[in-house]
Amino acid sequence: MTRGGPVRPSTPTAPCCPQPASPYGRWRETVTARVALVGNPNVGKSTLFNAMTGAHQHVGNWAGKTAEVAVGLWKTGADHIELIDLPGTYSLLPRSPDEELVHDLLTRATEHRPDLVIAAVDAANLARNLYLQAQLLDTGISVIVALTMLDVATSRQVEVDLARLAAAVGVPVIQVCPRTGLGLDRLAAAVPAGIAAGTGPAAGAPPASTQHPVVGLGDPVEPAVATLTEQVRAVTGSPAARWLALMMLTGPEAAVPSALAPHVVAARATLTASLDSVGEGVPAEESLDIETVVAERRYAWVHEVITQAVRRPAGVRLTASDRFDRILTSRWFGLPLFLLVMWGVFTATTTLAAPLQDGLGWLLDGPVRAGAGRLLGMVGLSGTWGEGLVLDGLVSGVGTLLTFVPLMVIMFVLLTVLEDSGYMSRAAFVAEHFLRVVGLPGRAFLPLIVGFGCNVPAVAGTRILTDARHRLMTGLLVPFASCSARLTVYVLLANVFFGSYAGTVVFAMYVLSVALMVLVGLGLRPLLFRGTSREALVLELPPYRMPTLRVVAAQTWQKLAGFLRTASGIIVAAVVAVWLLAAIPVGGDGRFGDVPDGRSLYTSINQTIAPVFAPTGFDHPDAVGALITGFVAKEAIVSTFATTYQTTESEDDLSGRLRDTFEQSSGGHPGPAVLAFLVFLLAYTPCVATIAAQRIEIGTRWTLVGIGVQGSVAWLVATLVFQIGRMIA
Template sequence: MTEVRDRGETTQGYAAPPRPDATLARPRFRASRGATPSCHGDVPGAAAPAGSPVVALVGAPNVGKSTLFNTLTGAKRTVGNWPGTTVEVGRGVWPTTRAAATCDCETCTCPRQAEPVTFTLVDLPGAYSLDPASPDEALTRELLVDVEPDELPDAVVVIADAAHLARSLYIVAQVRELGLPLVVALTMNDVARHRGIEIDTYALAEQIGAPVVAVDPRRRQGESNLAAAVLGVLDAERPAPRAVDLPGHDGSPCGAMCPLADCGLEDLELADERFEWIDGAVHAGTRDTGDARRVRSDLIDRFVTAPVLGPVIFLAVMWLVFQITTTVAAPLQDALDGIFTGPVSDGTRGVLAGVGLGGTPVEGFLVDGLVAGVGMLLTFVPLMALMFLLLALLEDSGYMARAAVVTDRMMRRIGLPGRAFLPLVVGFGCNVPAVAATRILPNARQRVLTALLVPFTSCSARLTVYVLLATTFYPRQAGTVVFAMYLVSILLVVAVGLLLKSTLWRTMGADPLVIDLPPYQLPTARLTLSVMWQRLKGFLRTASGIIVATVCVVWLLQSIPAVSGAGFGEVPVSDSVYAAVAKSIAPLLSPAGFGQWETVSALVVGFIAKEAVISSWAQTYAIAEPASEREPGQLGAQLHQTFEMASGGHTGAALAAFMVFLLAYTPCVATLSAQKREIGLRWTVFGVLLQLVVAWALAVATFQIGRMIW
């Protein structure tokens, strides 16, 4: 046995004699027929007798090619269900018999008779076609097309996936054009049956012009039929290359009927002809017995992707997600809050008192800073986990694909570029990768516009603040409040997009866009939990990294006095540098109804990351209210008081204005950094100004209109 490890690289026993210049060595099937077994190392065994026919196994990755190879040769090669399993060319010996008769059944166990036959079996790298798009495919092409005629295999077995027949037939069409003896081995027949696809191997064989044999290498079924088919094509005359009657190509070098390779067609024409042949083969050889899953999917899609009902259903689903999230997670959140403000804070104080640090700035930093700030954020873990779980369930079920169709339709109606949909969808998870995703847009104007719109998509970090405020002020309607913020986010993207498009980018075109809709399926626990955990881990990583750093800086600024005569850590927060900076900005936000330094300072900190809004509030109120030191977790009551005072009693209007401002202003420094990288400093600065102007104008309008109602 021999093998080629890579193009041009040969191992012992494969190419003989060795060439002086190894780089010129070309992979060959039969440099030494029946050569001494060697090379691969993982496949010990006997060599095929000299002159044994060489049979090449060809097929796309993941169709069971390596499994069939191992079954036929008894080799112990690594077989796995991932692309590129066969990255090397393997050789093995396929001992079989020339049976007196063959039978039609896939599960044939008929006793083998007559003479033993041995093939040299070559497992070529996985390839979707003979037009190479990867080194694997290039090697397969080289071994089937570019070698000298006497180096070609005696027969080719193309492994085709019965469950995705059309996908497997392109390479079959190409091999038929080579005029090599061909057998098609159908794998995945059980999967096809499960999907309601019945294959008529006789009709398919007639259409293809080569024997078609159903095999199941995992259960060692169909082997003898495959062997018989291979012997049959070896005994028969070599088939003529597939010719084709091409209307309008009478002027081709060989006339109207010619082998495809000689027709001088353009690549699309050539591929089109092959697909016409594939379409014919699929029609003749398969019968869809009514894919129940697909029919059910079509029925559901009739409603969920309908022009009017679709968006309504989408909004209802999202409302339900937020409602379930806030309702179910609320008790867990309260319990965690109790743990951090109670035992954890008390325990930390006790330990510090025990080592003589009670009442010192160290206690202030650890208890009122780290425990209060990070602890408050960690109370959101159950909520985030539940929301990520529900979204993962929707994704895995296939519904999110429908939601994408519904949203995309809306985007296209307002004239935004179709591809911009992708980064904007990503933006609802996190703005940073969403800005990076604008690279897929081919046009610089589209990239800039989309990167400027991304910060208006409400990322999951902002969700924590919405939930805190919604559960504090409107505990019974918390889900609806959060849902409303996502609606506002979508409307903002649309409105700002239209504004920019009608001013700066009036000539920008829109690309057509299509979305693949997979059939609905029952979500799998493993995949859903894995997605949930990945996203939750990201949230925890932020909480443990940037938030700890922010808490330290905030604590430092809150400890530095802004008044003379006081020492470090000896002033109330309202007299600290932290409050002084916020107080200087606060008047700007008074028209929006939240011009108190406590809220303004949180927004300033939120510039770094939105999760920091919560931790800074927790720090501010934990320190600012020494009278409530026993219950520093009473953040809600203190927020109530702050908003009420700032708005002159119009708490609801001020709250709405604050949340709109939070949604629209700069998401975080990481997003700014990504923007600078993708669209440059000038556009980034323009974006920040745009966000601040939009946020301020909307917040003021919300409060001024809202105060007339609330």
């Protein structure tokens, strides 16, 4: 579903939401209940989830959905509860894939419907949090409120009476502090009673009004809703019939299924007539409509709850955060500070990571490699293909993987700090117009900028985006950001072929990189954001907070472990595969692991593929071979040229051989051919590590689509460059 597009109410037979892989294998059989965590963004919900589940969790895409959820095991005494951390949402009326997942899970009568919802409610921002609570009550599901941020509320002189709040809302309210774990035991103790009070997924019957409170909407809305609720229940059998009825009355018209359309049309007509009579004499622009009345009456309930349970100073009180915002988001300081922060992130992921990467590289190439060589010698494998496989395949593959670890740690720490401190929301506001042309919010700027250092942490950085479609679009655009590994190849070839113009050529590659991101973004926009108009920016700004070491360390480790688990296989396998291709002889010369120059399967594949690149002017097996190695890692291209030409000793010799290669392949137009080669290098798949990171963030299917888009764009632009260049030359 697209934002603003049709919302399809569920039917009881519709297949819904198979879960991501179980995170807790052997505990599977012992799970006694399913509980979902629901709440607004920035209320400490995910920190609460981490405190409840510890290491027993798994983050992944809900099957068939782009939305990401974490599922974990919450051990409460003898009970093992499956806990689902649903994406943060301000409303149950879905507008994004994330919100659609929350909606479907809570309203569809399937085996996955939770037995209980724990609603994380921010005590420092009760009004809007309680609005979602009002909607949750309409779904008929059992709810326990976990009240967070009480320390922030207290610092603002807001006093919340928990007992009165529970009485006013009609559900248990437990104070929790996700960062310290305070209150988790009381929350666990409240779960069995909460589940017992609920309807459960199988019951499907309306909750008894004495057990389950709902927010009354008064005349004339309530009678109309009650009638429609019965009709919805009769047709869909949904346990959330009241919510569905309200959604059909107040949501987009496309939300109404055809079987219920006559009932909804009749209810809307009756209600509109009643409201018109209520609003008689009111100017047209202030006339009442169903959506406004329902929102107003829910908020009337919210304010009644707050009046009963909360003591607070009157009026708006400006906080230190507000005073910071007057400066940090202002016309004069907002953009410079934003650019400074982006520069800081970029520098940290490039300069700061480099010595650590070099150190790991030295460790792998030196002591580890030597040690492995000695071990192989002791078992009699010295000089055999087994030694090649272990040293040049496995050790080299693990080395490639490990060099990304410092980068990823730095990226994940910075992401958590920026998000936890509250700055990321300000960045989104300050830079909101930057990426509007491709339909992305301002915070997408961060991964795209980081991409110019390295695409791998940049793709991981897309998780800073709250909307799954924005993550997808950014994850597909990041590979077009020209990373520093590509720069080494630009510099080598530009110096060989363009002499004093080398700097201009390299600069042009960066300009082209930005242009490709914009053009591909414009091309993808109608596909990913189909049927949506320009999206308004309405963004909550959480108060500035000092990030805690504990949260930063826990989240960094969780993200890094996820990266290593998923990426290690792909990266090591790709490096080993290239070694194997080079080790397999063709044409009867040599033997496995000892192939004469130019007689391996690798060379044979290069020769087979080369004609595809005839229109680009670099259909030479040596050039194509470098691109195939570059698919594994761009850093390897220069060394591939050097190995191919066996010219490690002399740079002049390498230049000469490169000139010969492009002279031959281009029919005497080496300049345009090299430019085309550089353009292809810029636009095609950056490396297997990026593919691995993309697979984690946007899923296998979209990663494959991305590889296809990059390859097609690279070939097309390279062909254009060569053909036009040849004509001009």
